[in-house]
Amino acid sequence: MQEAITFLVEKDEVFKKLHQQYGTFYIPSRPSGFVTLCKLILEQQVSIDSAKACFIKIENLLGTISPKTISQCSEEDLKSCGVSRQKISYLKVLANAVSAELDLESFASKSADEVRNELIKLKGIGHWTIDVYLMFALQSPDIIPLGDIAVVNTIKELFDVHTKEEMEKLSENWKPFRTMATFILWHHYLEKRNRKPFA
The missing domain is CATH 1.10.340.30 (Hypothetical protein; domain 2)
Structure with missing residues (x-):
């Protein structure tokens, strides 16, 4: 987890600012099955x-x-x-x-x-x-769910990127830790709306 955060913070100025703003991020998990x-x-x-x-x-x-x-x-x-x-x-x-x-x-x-x-x-x-x-459930490290409206809207807000193709290209920079990038984006999305991170 820390390796992924360190990688993203060093790689991308936006993630660096979010890390400075929030300190830690909620990492969700569910049982498989x-x-x-x-x-x-x-x-x-x-x-x-x-x-x-x-x-x-x-x-x-x-x-x-x-x-x-x-x-x-x-x-x-x-x-x-x-x-x-x-x-x-x-x-x-x-x-x-x-x-x-x-x-x-x-x-x-x-x-x-x-x-x-x-x-x-x-x-x-x-x-x-x-x-x-x-x-x-499977803790796959490199998933970016561009079918998720919260992820899409947060990328638009933070990166001024608006098409799925542009988002896919942007996310290439976050490999092999796109799952952690997604968790950070979700964390920001929920914090801005004063909502608890994940049920």
Whole structure:
């Protein structure tokens, strides 16, 4: 962690100023596995609080959240927990894949690209979900989620860079620690809005 911060602070004047401003940065993490992926599906395009409320209702309903319990749960019961029909289908696709051939435990020994290539095949799991899973659960060091609106808006604000192509080019300077760069950008985004860093 410190190696990554030192690298970015020495490499980029913006990160140097943010480090001077905040001192330390909150580094989020989540356990790897099925439950975290379910939570990320619920978090797509809604607030963290809304997704958390849905998850708690599902947990109260099922007791244990697993591929088996999600597969067996009726659509009506999941809908009663506040889950949209679209996300219900995504949860069930994931549950069925894990029950069949998808080995989530093997991801720990695979590259980020290998993990991405396996997860992207599943309906409802796009690059944002994969990026966050790689960063939070697998601690992949070099991820830049340019599908995340907070990251995009913060890059625009701090670097005056406005297209995805320009952002990708800019982020090349942050390799091989683009995950830490992202955490710093998120930290700044949340601090400016007086919001707690990550749930």
